[in-house]
Amino acid sequence: MKVFLIGFMGAGKTTFGKRLAKRIDVPFFDLDHLIEAFTGGSVADYFAKYGEEKFRELEKQVLQTQELPDNFVLSTGGGAPCFHDNMQWMNANGKTIYLQLAPKAIAGRLENAKEERPLIKGLKGEELVSFIEERLAARESFYKQAQFIVDGLSVNPDAVVELLTRQW
Numbered sequence: 001m002k003v004f005l006i007g008f009m010g011a012g013k014t015t016f017g018k019r020l021a022k023r024i025d026v027p028f029f030d031l032d033h034l035i036e037a038f039t040g041g042s043v044a045d046y047f048a049k050y051g052e053e054k055f056r057e058l059e060k061q062v063l064q065t066q067e068l069p070d071n072f073v074l075s076t077g078g079g080a081p082c083f084h085d086n087m088q089w090m091n092a093n094g095k096t097i098y099l100q101l102a103p104k105a106i107a108g109r110l111e112n113a114k115e116e117r118p119l120i121k122g123l124k125g126e127e128l129v130s131f132i133e134e135r136l137a138a139r140e141s142f143y144k145q146a147q148f149i150v151d152g153l154s155v156n157p158d159a160v161v162e163l164l165t166r167q168w
């Protein structure tokens with residue numbers, strides 16, 4: 001089974017992805033980390049050097065062409081489902097799960113973890129919440145194409161396994 005976790009920055013995709021992978025005993029991958037292994041530098045540096053458009057091309061290329069095992073959990077970058085045909089591609093190639101979280105909860109989580117996230121670097125307090133509200137509103141139509149939508153605050157591996165196995 002191939003599981004793609006999607007959602008906004010800070011929704012908990014990497015954190016939850018590792019737990020889910022352990023629970024179903026498959027390898028865990030993180031798209032941002034695969035991109036970093038490919039370029040040999042950080043996502044933040046790539047953004048700064050080449051800009052967002054080039055990053056989105058690279059992101060699509062790594063997502064859709066990287067060789068991965070038959071079974072895995074992959075957490076995607078927050079923007080990945082919203083560019084090119086990535087959402088459609090993930091739905092056609094595996095199970096997609098949207099970790100949904102309200103803007104204020106996202107902001108609370110990101111307040112102390114902004115430096116490595118180029119899109120929100122430098123924003124704080126109400127500014128950060130407004131940025132998340134706007135961006136999330138633009139992105140939700142993509143995220144909501146996921147096959148499963150789960151609450152990012154209460155999500156747990158057992159409940160997700162239950163959801164996924166219902167479809168097997």
Ligand SMILES: Nc1ncnc2c1ncn2[C@@H]1O[C@H](COP(=O)(O)OP(=O)(O)OP(=O)(O)O)[C@@H](O)[C@H]1O
Pocket residue numbers: 007008009010011012013014015016032075076077078109110113117152153
């Ligand atoms: N269930 C949770 N409860 C409380 N804090 C959490 C939870 N899951 C993640 N966090 C915290 O929220 C922050 C963001 O989590 P994480 O890095 O997993 O998000 P992400 O969706 O992978 O973000 P990005 O898209 O930027 O990679 C981290 O500091 C993490 O420790």
Ligand SMILES: O=C(O)C1=C[C@@H](O)[C@@H](O)[C@H](O)C1
Pocket residue numbers: 008009032043076077078079080116117118119
């Ligand atoms: O939400 C986004 O657009 C991003 C999220 C991160 O995971 C990285 O993929 C990058 O910083 C862009």
Ligand SMILES: [Mg+2]
Pocket residue numbers: 013014015030032075076
């Ligand atoms: Mg992550």
